[in-house]
Amino acid sequence: MFQRIAAVLGLSLTLACCGKQLNPPAPEPELAVVPSVDLDRYLGTWYEIARYPNSFQEACTATQATYSLRPDGLIRVVNECRQGGLDGKIKRAEAKAWVADPSTRAKLKVQFFWPFRGDYWIIDLGENYEYAVVGHPKRKYLWILSRTRAMDAHVYQGILDRLRAAGYDTGRLIRTVQPGS
Numbered sequence: 001m002f003q004r005i006a007a008v009l010g011l012s013l014t015l016a017c018c019g020k021q022l023n024p025p026a027p028e029p030e031l032a033v034v035p036s037v038d039l040d041r042y043l044g045t046w047y048e049i050a051r052y053p054n055s056f057q058e059a060c061t062a063t064q065a066t067y068s069l070r071p072d073g074l075i076r077v078v079n080e081c082r083q084g085g086l087d088g089k090i091k092r093a094e095a096k097a098w099v100a101d102p103s104t105r106a107k108l109k110v111q112f113f114w115p116f117r118g119d120y121w122i123i124d125l126g127e128n129y130e131y132a133v134v135g136h137p138k139r140k141y142l143w144i145l146s147r148t149r150a151m152d153a154h155v156y157q158g159i160l161d162r163l164r165a166a167g168y169d170t171g172r173l174i175r176t177v178q179p180g181s
Contacts, residue, residue, distance in 0.1 A: 029167060031137050033106035034125045039075070039099070041129045042122075043067045046145035048081075048176040049131075049156065054141060059084050060091065061177040065145070067097070074098050077110060086179055124162055126155075133159055139168055149178035 048063035057063065060081035068076045077095040082088040093112055097120060101107035111117040118141075124133035131151060134143045144151070144159055160170045 033121050037105040037122055047149045049146050049151045050144040050173040050175050052142040052172050063176050150181040
């Protein structure tokens with residue numbers, strides 16, 4: 001009896017362990033970034049149009065990010081939002097960012113506090129820097145940004161189409177409430 005139980009347990013453990021190895025999930029294609037970013041043009045204020053849900057932006061509305069050059073050559077990042085509604089308390093977070101890939105300047109690292117840093121990849125960018133889409137190589141995070149608080153519906157739809165083609169689940173996006181939008 002003990003031998004039968006041990007054999008069944010052994011078979012179960014083997015299947016549990018090795019079954020995953022027999023049929024591993026297909027890897028997602030590597031996330032592509034834009035060919036080139038002019039950081040001087042990218043600096044300034046961006047308004048969040050939509051994002052993937054995340055814990056650090058819970059209940060945020062009127063979200064915006066301002067990027068400026070620091071004296072040490074790094075980028076100063078100031079993120080602001082209103083908690084719970086357009087009249088809510090302002091929540092502010094500062095970070096520093098730097099270029100992680102000098103060939104395109106589209107892959108940045110952002111650090112809000114030491115030693116933690118995150119990937120900030122510019123994966124779509126308007127010809128006149130009127131919008132930007134920022135993603136994460138594992139597609140955990142996603143932000144659609146605009147220079148204005150509202151975005152043309154056709155532009156937004158084009159971004160969604162490109163995001164789906166890049167392997168993002170656009171159904172997860174949360175539209176950001178902005179004043180006047």
